[in-house]
Amino acid sequence: MSVMEIFETMEYGPAPESSSLALAWIKEHEPFQLFINNQWVKPDQGNYFESNNPANGKTLTKVASADKADVDTAVAAARQAFKSWSKTPGHVRARYLYAIARHIQKHSRLLAVLEALDNGKTIRETRDLDIPLVARHFYSHAGWAQLMESELPDYQAVGVVGQIIPWNFPLLMMAWKIAPAIAMGNTVVLKPARYTSLTALKFAEILQEVGLPAGVVNIVTGEASKAGDALVNHPDIDKIAFTGSTDVGRSIRKSTAGSGKKLSLELGGKSPFIVFDDADLDSVVEGVVDAIWFNQGQVCCAGSRLLVQENIAERLINKLRARMENLRIGDPLDKTMDIGAIVSPGQRAEIQQLVDIGVKEGAQLWQPSTACPTDGSFFPPTLFTNVAPASTLAQVEIFGPVLVTLTFRTPSEAVEIANNTRYGLAASIWSDNINLALDIAPKLKAGSVWVNSTNLFDAACGFGGYKESGYGREGGKEGLYEYVKPAWLARSQPKNATAPAVVADQDADEGTGNGVVHTDALEALTTEDQSSLPSIDRTPKLFIGGKQVRPDSGYSLTITAGNGRIIGEVGEGNRKDIRNAVEAAHKASSWAGATTHNRAQILYYIAENLAVREAEFARRIVEQTGREYADALGEVQTSLSRLFSYAAWADKYEGSVHRPPMRGVVLAMKEAIGVVGIACPDEYPLLGFISLVAPAIAMGNSVVVVPSTQAPLSATDCYQIFETSDLPAGVVNIVTGNREELSKVLAEHHDVNAMWYFGTAEGSKTVELASTSNMKRTWVNYGRSRNWLHRPQGEGQEFLREATQIKNIWVPYGE
Ligand code: NAD
Ligand code: MN
DSSP states (O other), X not given: OOHHXXXXXXXXXXXXXXXXXXXXXXXXXXXXXXXXXXXXXXXXTOOEEEEEETTTTXXXXXXXXXXXXXXXXXXXXXXXXXXXXXXXXXXXXXXXXXXXXXXXXXXXXXXXXXXXXXXXXXXHHIIIIIHHHHHHHHHHHHHHHHHHHHHSTTEEEOOEEEEEOXXXXXXXXXXXXXXXXXXXXXXXXXXXXXXXXXXXXXXXXXXXXXXXXXXXXXXXXXXXXXXXXXXXXXXXXXXXXXXXOHHHHHHHHHHHTTSOOEEEEEOOOOXXXXXXXXXXXXXXXXXXXXXXXXXXXXXXXXXXXXXXXXXXXXXXXXXXXXXXHTOOBSOTXXXXXXXXXXXXXXXXXHHHHHHHHHHHTTOEEEOOSSOOOSSSSOOOOEEEESOOTTSHHHHXXXXXXXXXXXEESSHXXXXXXXXXXXXXXXXXXXXXOHHXXXXXXXXXXXXXXXXXXXSOOOTTSOBXXXXXXXXXXXXXXXXXXXXXXXXXXXXXXXXXXXXXXXXXXXXXXXXXXXXXXXXXTGGGSOHHHHHTSOOTTOOOOEEETTEEEOOTTOOEEEEEOTTSOEEEEEEOOOHHHHHHHHHHHHHTGGGGGSOHHHHHHHHHHHHHHHHTTHHHHHHHHHHHHOOOHHHHHHHHHHHHHHHHHHHHHHTTSOOEEEOOSSSEEEEEXXXXXXXXXXXXXXXXXXXXXXXXXXXXXXXXXXXXXXXXXXXXXXXXXXXXXXXXXXXXXXXXXXXXXXXXHHHHHXXXXXXXXXXXXXXXXXXXXHHXXXXXXXXXXXXXXXXXXXXXXXXXXXXXXXXXXXXXXXXXXXXXXXX
């Protein structure tokens, strides 16, 4: 191009970044082996797969394909390394993480080029976003390694962690996984995505340079059906951390159900990008570019649904089209490109298929007139209008550069459309009215909400989903909990016994009970006590929507004491009763919006009303369990203390304000999860019930509770207490009956957002399996009992964390 032509067209000249050093590095290492125990190991079966450059379709190199035997070797190395790494002082671990961060910066150019070559994303993005965020993640987590002893004193490492990551941000997803894991003293076996292994292997070389102890990080490249499957099902792995599609996340939840493996899932999304009519439309246009054309739209939290207020829709769409005409698509290594290549021809074909369906379903397709390269896997930026809210385009994650537009009239309609998806990863809100934006943010069911911004990430801020976008957070202190467990929980493996026993705990720091069972204790009651027992014909019904209602089945269950004596009857709830209870719980959702002060007041009031009936409740425990009266009274008193604790926490378990490196703040809000199903333990009929219900409702959830099958009467005795404590109808619903059957129904229910289960090992597995219907969060005990009297086990932040989910609201400021 002559200077004159450039002057006339104002076209960019080519500005390619050289790939020669990266290609030389690749040649030097070919074929790539597995990284196990700090050594390069040939794959057991000698299999390799090709890694390609999606921008030209050419093969870059060959990479080892791990199978089960290789995964076994890697897990064994990680297990061996865990012994010393988990005991390595935090400061020493911090030094290693710091060194890793430094080395990433030193190799940043090579990493940026490799990533662009292997993935097809533009060098502009790998250089300015991926690699700097990777370094920042290791720096930030060097700090958490340093602070673990003081900031998380009651926690320890989980063990050996299996990590599986996708191809869209290969090195960044790896950093999000490895940094917190090793900072907290875990060891790792990580499997990169098949399309994009190279930067993980360069990272392995960095670990060798840094001298990280052998076996702390192992990298097994390979395919989903071999290495991935072997990792997920390995018996000696304590936790799986997965990022990828919701379908695969679901299958991992199924295969690990009942195994006791801790699980975190970062899954797909269909995130709304909401534009109100007072927004600055020029900023909005640039925002949309970053939301959906950044990384070719292969972003889990891409703003793929443009929700625009009807009166400005036409203006915005016209501006967008003009901007799209200027987007540059082509060679990822050219520094002037906006859009690179789709990761593989197969992925490109999937995008095309969904676009074709959209056209067939009647949506209006628009693509810019500029040429799209045809020699690699390129896909032009695409805009759909006239999209029906229930159509495929509006509901299915496309994972490509395809934006679909929907319109709304009022803010509440915007919220409704925004939440009309099974996902809940992220959302953007554009408005110059800060009151409006901050009113909308809490109403969106999404883990990250960006105000007048989009796709912002930082190591200090948690990232993760609501609903079917998964559970767990990555980043910030909130993300660390995925890689630690309470110190009292010695091991996370399930025990074999199916029925939990009451454990005596010498360390009990409160209550008078030691859990020792005396079956003849009832006989020891005075005549006076005996005569005041409730008569058998007082059969408690179910408690649904604030009313005592008859069970749908019309049947009752007989409750007997340990010695076989009949002590009462309760209604036998069924599937229909659970459905009614869930509906009632949803109707009580305004409880989540009640002030924390108000929730605290009601918990105190419940305690007050329980206190006046202390003796009666103690006798009920004696009846059901045969324990000593004094022991039972201790359980009631501990229950009172527990209610006070959660009344206290109600307005004190607060969020935080993160300060990422930008002008602005990130508000990390702890929000209720929604409707929580709770299955209560058999031991401690009152305390087990209170210990679970109180934290759940203190945080604003409404609950459907299934009490212990054999000892439900302490829970049903609470009906009157709830009725007289100003607790809004439907916040607590209680369905008695067969705990195992009813828990399964709750776990399967689409409108239940989390399920807590404290029963048998078998029941725990059933709940985890059934939870995949809507990927609800689960918290189960794998048949292990806890000492509910002992505060570290029976009360505190572990419960509050399970009762909440964190939303990070990004609020940039300044002109
Ligand atoms: P994918 O689910 O197909 O694969 C992800 C990883 O899992 C790969 O390493 C793959 O080999 C492995 N895998 C696949 N099936 C497996 C199985 N049955 N057992 C064990 N491992 C298995 O996803 P992808 O196509 O690589 O990535 C795209 C998806 O990832 C999108 O849905 C996107 O939204 C999601 N994603 C989510 C986040 C997040 O943080 N929430 C981030 C990036 C991508
Ligand atoms: Mn590749």
